[in-house]
Amino acid sequence: MKMTKIYEGSHQWIMFGRDENKPGNIIDTNQYAVRTANRCLLLDPGGAELFAPMMAAVLHHAPVDQITDLFASHQDPDVISSLGLWDQALTNAKLHAPAIWEGFLRHYSCESIEYVPIPDSGGTIKLDSVELQIIPAHYLHSSGNFHVYDPQAKILMTGDVGAAFEAPYAPVFVDNFAAHVEKMRYWHQRWMPSNQAKRVWIERVRNLDIDILAPQHGRMFKGDDVKRFLDWFDALQVGIAV
Amino acid sequence: MTNQTKSQFVAVASITSELSAVMVVAKEISLAAANAKAIAFRAGDKAKGFQPITDFINELAKETIELVTDINIHALVLYRLTVNEFQKTTAYNKFELAAKMAGDAVYANTMQEPLDNARLSMQDCQRQFKRDVSQLLGQLEAVMHHARAARVIAANSRIEASQAGEYLQSLQAVAESVDKAAHTIHDNVQRCRIALSIYRNN
Numbered sequence: 001m002k003m004t005k006i007y008e009g010s011h012q013w014i015m016f017g018r019d020e021n022k023p024g025n026i027i028d029t030n031q032y033a034v035r036t037a038n039r040c041l042l043l044d045p046g047g048a049e050l051f052a053p054m055m056a057a058v059l060h061h062a063p064v065d066q067i068t069d070l071f072a073s074h075q076d077p078d079v080i081s082s083l084g085l086w087d088q089a090l091t092n093a094k095l096h097a098p099a100i101w102e103g104f105l106r107h108y109s110c111e112s113i114e115y116v117p118i119p120d121s122g123g124t125i126k127l128d129s130v131e132l133q134i135i136p137a138h139y140l141h142s143s144g145n146f147h148v149y150d151p152q153a154k155i156l157m158t159g160d161v162g163a164a165f166e167a168p169y170a171p172v173f174v175d176n177f178a179a180h181v182e183k184m185r186y187w188h189q190r191w192m193p194s195n196q197a198k199r200v201w202i203e204r205v206r207n208l209d210i211d212i213l214a215p216q217h218g219r220m221f222k223g224d225d226v227k228r229f230l231d232w233f234d235a236l237q238v239g240i241a242v
Numbered sequence: 243m244t245n246q247t248k249s250q251f252v253a254v255a256s257i258t259s260e261l262s263a264v265m266v267v268a269k270e271i272s273l274a275a276a277n278a279k280a281i282a283f284r285a286g287d288k289a290k291g292f293q294p295i296t297d298f299i300n301e302l303a304k305e306t307i308e309l310v311t312d313i314n315i316h317a318l319v320l321y322r323l324t325v326n327e328f329q330k331t332t333a334y335n336k337f338e339l340a341a342k343m344a345g346d347a348v349y350a351n352t353m354q355e356p357l358d359n360a361r362l363s364m365q366d367c368q369r370q371f372k373r374d375v376s377q378l379l380g381q382l383e384a385v386m387h388h389a390r391a392a393r394v395i396a397a398n399s400r401i402e403a404s405q406a407g408e409y410l411q412s413l414q415a416v417a418e419s420v421d422k423a424a425h426t427i428h429d430n431v432q433r434c435r436i437a438l439s440i441y442r443n444n
Contacts (some may be wrong), residue, residue, distance in 0.1 A: 048336075051336050051340070052336045052337075052339040052343055053343055054338075054339040055336075055337075055340035055343075055344070055353070056341075056343035056344040056345075056347065057351075058344075059340075059344040059346075059347040059348070059350050059352065059353060060344075060347040060348060060349070061347040061348075061349075062271045062349060062357055063352035064349070064352040064353060064355070083332055084329060084333075085332075085336055085337075088329075088330075088333040088337075088356070088359075088360060088363075089333070089337060089356040089360075090356075109329065120359045200284065
């Protein structure tokens with residue numbers, strides 16, 4: 001599992017992905033961790049198949065008892081089907097996930113982890129002195145969907161927005177936006193159902209100061225590529241399957 | 243999922259299926275008992291010996307239904323335990339792999355506690371499963387005992403029926419139906435026992 005530190009300040013952001021041991025027939029995913037002095041939040045910690053390499057990678061940054069928070073942007077298996085395993089490994093953890101998915105996510109088994117339901121309007125996650133904002137992103141693509149914004153690190157974790165089909169060992173950042181567009185187009189047109197939801201989300205995130213836009217699949221966007229992505233997405237017609 | 247886990251799921255699920263068939267047959271015996279009672283009543287003195295047998299048949303059917311209802315509850319508990327054991331075993335295997343993969347990670351040693359806890363949970367589940375299987379086998383043996391008793395009653399019923407004159411055929415039909423039902427119960431329960439017995443001392 002490749003680990004890339006994408007922010008180092010009073011706290012850290014680490015991106016995990018490009019797992020070389022991943023079975024070939026499951027989609028590659030990016031996981032993120034926010035590490036503060038005494039706590040560690042895992043964002044979209046991944047599928048059950050990925051649990052062991054992900055846990056092993058996190059142990060380079062935090063002890064098990066300091067993995068205190070999990071966040072699931074939505075209910076998909078590649079996002080959170082590892083929940084039942086984290087549930088048995090962590091004795092004192094919370095899962096921050098959309099309120100509307102609670103009864104569904106509990107199918108993955110959630111006995112010791114406390115489910116913190118996120119209302120449709122969003123909320124915050126406080127880790128030591130760091131406060132992260134939970135940004136609504138409903139219908140992008142899931143009907144109950146959230147992203148996480150860190151105003152200090154200026155990172156927006158965007159779940160499936162900005163995702164792309166990539167080669168297994170692709171670089172972690174977009175280095176040629178024009179060439180990257182074709183890897184994203186079908187994904188966004190087919191998986192994102194609503195142009196209205198897309199417009200509302202773009203309006204919302206244009207007000208944020210973002211250095212890195214960090215999706216759950218493919219490469220991250222940094223610097224000017226963040227604005228390029230928002231402009232491209234703004235102009236794209238989505239929901240093409242109907 | 244290993245082949246043994248798959249077989250365990252199938253074995254536990256098959257109990258419910260076999261027992262639902264036993265339940266149907268036990269209800270048929272109960273119906274046969276009511277039928278026999280009516281015939282014996284009409285036959286009067288000619289079926290005097292048959293009358294107490296009908297009460298036996300009815301009692302046996304009632305007890306079998308109660309036993310099977312109880313076993314079904316235990317089978318459901320056993321199924322949940324199988325799911326639990328599967329989850330605990332999966333977790334233990336994944337934790338072991340994570341600890342191995344962590345190698346020289348700074349916090350690799352903190353995986354030891356979850357790994358130890360997972361091992362204990364898994365072993366607890368395995369012990370409980372064996373205990374519950376033994377208990378269930380005991381209950382299944384009780385149903386087998388009822389089935390054997392029903393066959394003895396069926397044999398006695400045939401003897402009594404032979405002295406019932408014009409009611410001979412009707413009462414013999416009752417005896418046949420009890421015997422057939424007892425056979426079915428015996429065979430179905432025996433299949434349950436065979437499926438489960440490999441897990442008792444496994």
